[in-house]
Amino acid sequence: MVGTFYPKPDPKKPEYVTVGSKVTPKTVVCKVEAMKLFNEITADCTGTVVEVCVKDGDPVEYNQVLYRVEPS
Numbered sequence: 276m277v278g279t280f281y282p283k284p285d286p287k288k289p290e291y292v293t294v295g296s297k298v299t300p301k302t303v304v305c306k307v308e309a310m311k312l313f314n315e316i317t318a319d320c321t322g323t324v325v326e327v328c329v330k331d332g333d334p335v336e337y338n339q340v341l342y343r344v345e346p347s
Contacts, residue, residue: 277336278309280329292342296324304342307335322346 282290282305292304298318306313326343329335 278307278314278334280331280333280335280341281306281308281313282327282331292318292324294324294327297347298322298324298344316341318342318344320344320346 282292284291284306292298292302298304299321300317300319302318303315304318304324305316307316308314322344324342325345328340328342335341
């Protein structure tokens with residue numbers, strides 16, 4: 276396990292992105308906690324989110340698909 280996936284900046288706030296959200300390479304899409312450090316993950320592409328592949332609190336690995344984005 277590399278880290279833990281969190282789709283929200285805070286438990287009481289909305290998710291960074293959901294299905295239908297437009298993203299750019301600089302859009303923060305989630306946080307991954309690794310060794311007590313929270314790392315903001317950006318989309319690194321331009322398009323529309325069509326699928327969220329992991330759930331809040333799921334363990335994630337290197338190169339694991341977190342979101343599917345339809346390019347625009």
